[in-house]
Amino acid sequence: MYEKLGSTNNYKKLGSAKTYKRHALADARNEEKIQKHFLVRKKKWRKTVQNRALFLATDAMKEDNSDSENESEPENDENSCKICFEKYESEGDRQKAAIVACGHQFCCGCLSSLPRKSCPTCRTAFNKKRILKLFP
Structure with a gap:
């Protein structure tokens, strides 16, 4: 078996090369899953912020348009x-x-x-x- 040293992917040899490879691949897959998870959350957050900004802009435009309807100039x-x-x-x-x-x-x-x-x-x-x- 291998023992993970610190936060990096350095392993101390406790078994065969196949075991090392298997653990390294598992770590890579886990890291990829974590990155995808954070990317999905980041995209959701960005979408939420954009929707809120769009809502506020639409509200402001409605207020501006109501002011322009009352103008005396055609x-x-x-x-x-x-x-x-x-x-x-x-x-x-x-x-x-x-x-x-x-x-x-x-x-x-x-x-x-x-x-x-x-x-x-x-x-x-x-x-x-x-x-x-x-x-x-």
Whole structure:
């Protein structure tokens, strides 16, 4: 037989090599089971934390949405950019406006600064060729 020395897998020879191998494999299997157990618990904990965070975020969004319903300004104001919320007050500002293929209106600068070329309102993909400037 073998006797385990300390917390490592060092064995003092008390029997044959087969016995040593068998004990080493058993220890490896036990260690693997323990690691799997902790991994499962870690995943469950992470899922619980994510669910709680999602619940809290959803609650906060509901509160925010109830505040926005009471605003006096209409949401679909055609005289402002939906990305930076700047109003097109003068004719010079109006020349900065552009329409994407889906029909939504934004500033040219805001459209060019988007990392992904998709409409922020409806997520329709577009490219530079499909942007129409209102006043060229």
